[in-house]
Amino acid sequence: MNGIESVFPSPARRCIVHDMDAAYPPTPSLAHPHRWATAAVVLFFIVEGVLQSGYVHFGARALGADPAYLDALLSQSTGSAATAILFFALIVPAVRRFPVDRGRWRTHLPLHIGLAAAYTVTKTFLMWAMRVPLWPLAGLGEYTYGSLGYRITMEAANDIVSYTLMAFGVHAFFAWLASRERELTRARLEAKLHEARLSALQGRLQPHFLFNTLNAISSVLYEDPRRADDLISRLSDLLRASLDAPDRPLVSIEEELELTRRYMQLMEVRFGDRLRYEVVVDREARGAEAPVFLVQPLVENAVQYAVAPRVEPTTVRVSVSRPGPSVLRVEVDDDGPGIPGHPSRAIGSGVGLANTKERLASLYDGAASLELSNRPNGGLRVRVELPWRAAAEPDESAMLVEQPTHG
Numbered sequence: 001m002n003g004i005e006s007v008f009p010s011p012a013r014r015c016i017v018h019d020m021d022a023a024y025p026p027t028p029s030l031a032h033p034h035r036w037a038t039a040a041v042v043l044f045f046i047v048e049g050v051l052q053s054g055y056v057h058f059g060a061r062a063l064g065a066d067p068a069y070l071d072a073l074l075s076q077s078t079g080s081a082a083t084a085i086l087f088f089a090l091i092v093p094a095v096r097r098f099p100v101d102r103g104r105w106r107t108h109l110p111l112h113i114g115l116a117a118a119y120t121v122t123k124t125f126l127m128w129a130m131r132v133p134l135w136p137l138a139g140l141g142e143y144t145y146g147s148l149g150y151r152i153t154m155e156a157a158n159d160i161v162s163y164t165l166m167a168f169g170v171h172a173f174f175a176w177l178a179s180r181e182r183e184l185t186r187a188r189l190e191a192k193l194h195e196a197r198l199s200a201l202q203g204r205l206q207p208h209f210l211f212n213t214l215n216a217i218s219s220v221l222y223e224d225p226r227r228a229d230d231l232i233s234r235l236s237d238l239l240r241a242s243l244d245a246p247d248r249p250l251v252s253i254e255e256e257l258e259l260t261r262r263y264m265q266l267m268e269v270r271f272g273d274r275l276r277y278e279v280v281v282d283r284e285a286r287g288a289e290a291p292v293f294l295v296q297p298l299v300e301n302a303v304q305y306a307v308a309p310r311v312e313p314t315t316v317r318v319s320v321s322r323p324g325p326s327v328l329r330v331e332v333d334d335d336g337p338g339i340p341g342h343p344s345r346a347i348g349s350g351v352g353l354a355n356t357k358e359r360l361a362s363l364y365d366g367a368a369s370l371e372l373s374n375r376p377n378g379g380l381r382v383r384v385e386l387p388w389r390a391a392a393e394p395d396e397s398a399m400l401v402e403q404p405t406h407g
């Protein structure tokens with residue numbers, strides 16, 4: 001072997017990735033909001049009836065009267081019960097069917113005025129119908145309601161306000177539900193779009209890499225058939241190793257480097273002594289998670305622009321480190337000619353680097369970076385920094401092992 005491997009993983013048997021649902025968790029939401037809202041309203045009316053009974057009873061006591069507390073409790077509880085029944089049977093369906101919102105309030109508002117009147121009449125009759133049999137059963141004697149006409153007029157004064165408040169509350173609740181559903185739908189669509197975009201970006205790498213490799217094979221096919229045959233064999237091994245990659249956006253750094261190693265072995269056959277490579281992984285960086293096909297396009301870029309145009313030997317060095325607790329750094333250096341001017345402008349000139357930058361932006365939402373710079377002693381450095389995250393499940397078969405240096 002002509003390359004130099006300082007530290008490298010053993011062949012990986014399976015990639016370690018996060019499931020897309022784990023990478024993009026659904027927006028937290030309250031389960032069954034209708035049930036929670038119904039329970040809350042029922043509880044409110046029960047408590048309201050009890051509190052109002054105390055208000056009426058102690059108000060009478062303050063004036064010197066001595067009424068039975070049960071009388072006030074039954075009066076206010078039946079009033080709350082009648083309100084609750086009509087809230088669910090009349091107000092909720094009416095607001096859902098005839099919302100008073102922009103563009104429809106002119107036609108729906110008169111309907112609600114009529115419904116408010118119907119609400120008062122129906123509620124008054126309901127209270128009377130419930131109290132007539134309850135009073136004798138509670139030992140309070142015969143219930144006398146007085147004139148229903150005056151009762152309806154008396155209740156209307158309060159019911160106009162209560163109907164308006166309840167209708168507004170129902171309208172606000174369903175507006176919140178609609179907004180919540182829109183947010184959930186948008187979040188799901190964004191997650192699907194995000195996943196599709198990543199898949200499309202990742203899928204572009206395979207044909208790009210394959211095109212370059214087939215060009216390499218065709219360049220030696222007639223001059224050296226044995227080398228071309230070796231290239232085809234190495235390409236077959238690499239494609240077999242990366243067969244599952246398009247479906248998985250994240251792998252362990254060890255497995256990503258294993259794919260890179262297979263690619264570099266393929267390039268060794270093509271360039272012979274003109275290519276030397278080494279890979280060094282700090283112990284602190286081992287077990288990290290990285291995007292699949294992160295390193296290979298960077299190495300491919302170095303081979304294409306630093307190794308291929310030159311006759312003299314060129315070294316490509318991959319280093320993985322952890323400069324901080326929350327940072328994973330991947331650097332690909334070569335000792336080729338570098339890039340005149342501003343190297344960062346070259347990112348958009350090719351598929352590999354531009355694609356990698358887009359994928360980093362999609363996966364890490366601006367928390368990752370890709371930079372190009374000329375090295376002081378000649379050559380180019382491509383540096384990628386991304387949030388350090390441990391691979392989901394450490395795999396013993398994919399752990400880094402010390403290997404002897406080859407020259």
